Amino acid sequence: MKDYVIGIDIGGTFTKFGFVDREGNIYGEGSSPTDPYDKVEDYIENLVKELKKAEEELEGPAKILGVGIGAPNANFHKGTIENATNLKWKGVIPFAEMMNKHYDVPVRITNDANAAALGEKVYGGGQGMDNFIMITLGTGLGSGIIVNGDLVYGHDGFAGELGHTNVEENGRKCGCGNHGCLETYVSAPGIKRTVFELLAHDSRGSELVNYTFDELDSEMIYNAAQKEDPVALKAFDITGKILARKLADSVAHTSPKAIFLFGGLAKAGDYILKPTKQYLEEYVMGIFRDKVDIVPSQLMGRNAAVLGSSSLIWKDIA
């Protein structure tokens, strides 16, 4: 009998899962579609069917110790998914309770960036670290804050939304309804918006003039930067600068030992890390200078979503 925790990551299109052992090895990785199901009951029925199938295919008998779930707008305190804009199931869904009917073990749920932060703590660069921040840079900017060795859930269970701190009053329109949110500048779509602003200002010598707004993605910007495209290089510098200015505020809040960057945009490596580090030292209050490491997540290249979700359970029993 081998111990596993089921890690589940619910995305708008797909749901990924895996059976994670104490050491962070993932077995029986699989996925199940999210978007065909208008009713969450039908979605869960299919997900559980896929999970049972994958469990049967594991080597030897499995003991499931718990189920950890990462999902958009997930409320850790209540075990609910609440009004997630990129999921079809509206209102407040008692997701943990619904999963509990199929798995009579602890079921915990939080948003994907919080789960990633726990993954970093249990399996990545945050091991043994009591205060750090995880930033996930994808289509948005997600974050998870670890304080005194624990995730910050806040009063309502939704803490850690650094993507929606304010960079500029009346700044760029954000999907959340507000203007000027950090993720409208620092994310894959954010750097694209910056490129278009820069092209408007001075497009000379840039190959990025050849893409429509819909075509351009952050990988193309990264590729251009590697060829020293002036607009691409400037876009990374500006992106790092804006990120650094807001991270300086975050440092003033929780004084982390490290800030881990994860996700698509973080794959650009030094193009994003270097300006972020440099400007952070400039912006941060003197008392915090030369104290905070800005480093790539050690979960990069691993199934961070599943590892992170499983950490919701493993963190207390590993």
Place this chain on the structure above:
Amino acid sequence: MKDYVIGIDIGGTFTKFGFVDREGNIYGEGSSPTDPYDKVEDYIENLVKELKKAEEELEGPAKILGVGIGAPNANFHKGTIENATNLKWKGVIPFAEMMNKHYDVPVRITNDANAAALGEKVYGGGQGMDNFIMITLGTGLGSGIIVNGDLVYGHDGFAGELGHTNVEENGRKCGCGNHGCLETYVSAPGIKRTVFELLAHDSRGSELVNYTFDELDSEMIYNAAQKEDPVALKAFDITGKILARKLADSVAHTSPKAIFLFGGLAKAGDYILKPTKQYLEEYVMGIFRDKVDIVPSQLMGRNAAVLGSSSLIWKDIA
């Protein structure tokens, strides 16, 4: 034998102290000068002498359970005071250790705003609350953040410096060396600076034209606001707006149940509370709307500094 904790608040000019019982009653209140002493050893010798004298005058025999200290640039983890600009003792001072030679009980130290936050938790409006933020508005803007029921000290022991989050790049010069820090806008000197900006723009109908920069203080601005002085009213509105914009960021970090305002500027009551509340709801991410209370500290009018310092000890044994 009655149990007490000694609460000490070290300011640049004076040090206040008191003997705090389990219920938060303060006995033997006194003070001892801070600034005449170039050497911290001499300062402590005099402070202890004053403390012993006050202890002798308490009714009945006292059992001292611990010593809690609030001081500028205090490091909770190390028990040190480090390079405090408004104290004469430079470098890193092992203050807790030095006090321990006189009192063989737990001695804990943190900055005054952190101590105030603990005071709010143990004796004020934060009782039973696991996530809240305390903002102290005086000559600067101090803050203490409570997360998961505990104070956020951060990796280095200096967390909770919201006064030095950034409002505006290249904004007002701050005493910390940076530009645009929140406390240069939101504090007693901050609102004065705003008044002077407003007077420069349009001084019509304002009695505040009669004060020099050195004369004007936040109480005069409050008095003018009560007489519906247009510049004073506008200054409070702007101050609340700037505070709200940065508190919206703080809410995105730790999702507090409440934010308590304490100190001189908070005494202006609704003049500062109303705009702060109103703009916070406007600025905050939708998910946090109508969830966070902005309220006056329940330590107002009490010896918050001494109560707060004593809470460093009482919080674990009360």
